[in-house]
């Protein structure tokens with residue numbers, strides 16, 4: 598049986614300590630601090646140019662650390678290797694309508710890493726891809742070119758790509774920008790449903806204060822410069838004792 602420490606439902610998934618970042622001479626982030634715990638849903642709201650995307654890019658390793666520390670799943674980011682544990686949906690992916698990749702190819706590309714890049718796509722990878730397509734209800738358009746899809750369908754494709762490795766942490770950067778209100782609402786419903794029913798942690802930048810406040814409450818738990826953090830804690834869904842019991846039942 599796993600030790601209780603390993604089953605603690607309040608494990609720190611992301612630790613941001615005194616993180617600062619500048620582009621050339623422009624300081625964008627200044628001493629940002631916060632912690633995201635296992636199964637938390639953290640919403641980030643901030644004014645344009647506050648540095649939200651920059652912060653997400655630092656967390657997913659797309660920008661080099663300049664000052665401060667980021668730990669992911671308890672490991673310093675510079676030595677972190679388990680990137681498949683993190684799914685990332687970047688801010689609005691604008692596809693040229695002639696972009697040749699199909700939905701299936703884009704979703705499968707979420708599984709490529711240094712090891713698998715030059716290997717054939719295995720049957721289990723195909724199965725994982727099929728599962729992600731099904732979860733996002735886009736199996737019917739698997740053969741279509743992504744450039745031909747609507748904004749809402751494209752966002753589903755990118756979410757499927759982020760989910761294909763069954764990540765423990767999903768980082769979403771304004772996933773609903775540029776799509777209509779109805780699709781935005783159903784997308785948000787899907788995300789919150791996943792939060793309630795799957796063992797995943799969410800970090801989401803959004804411009805939609807109503808949706809964030811509706812799920813995460815009206816009071817930001819923390820302010821870092823112009824970046825406001827709203828949180829629904831894991832223990833609102835499940836306490837540690839229940840979680841440990843569930844784990845011990847499932848891994849015995």
Ligand SMILES: Nc1ncnc2c1ncn2[C@@H]1O[C@H](COP(=O)(O)OP(=O)(O)OP(=O)(O)O)[C@@H](O)[C@H]1O
Nearest residue numbers: 620621623625643644645646647648649650651652
């Ligand atoms: N690659 C870059 N090179 C130089 N400056 C950049 C770069 N990316 C972003 N910036 C600048 O850094 C600041 C923060 O940008 P960032 O995209 O992180 O903000 P944001 O909070 O996500 O904004 P928005 O809500 O408009 O998406 C902005 O002033 C932006 O112009």
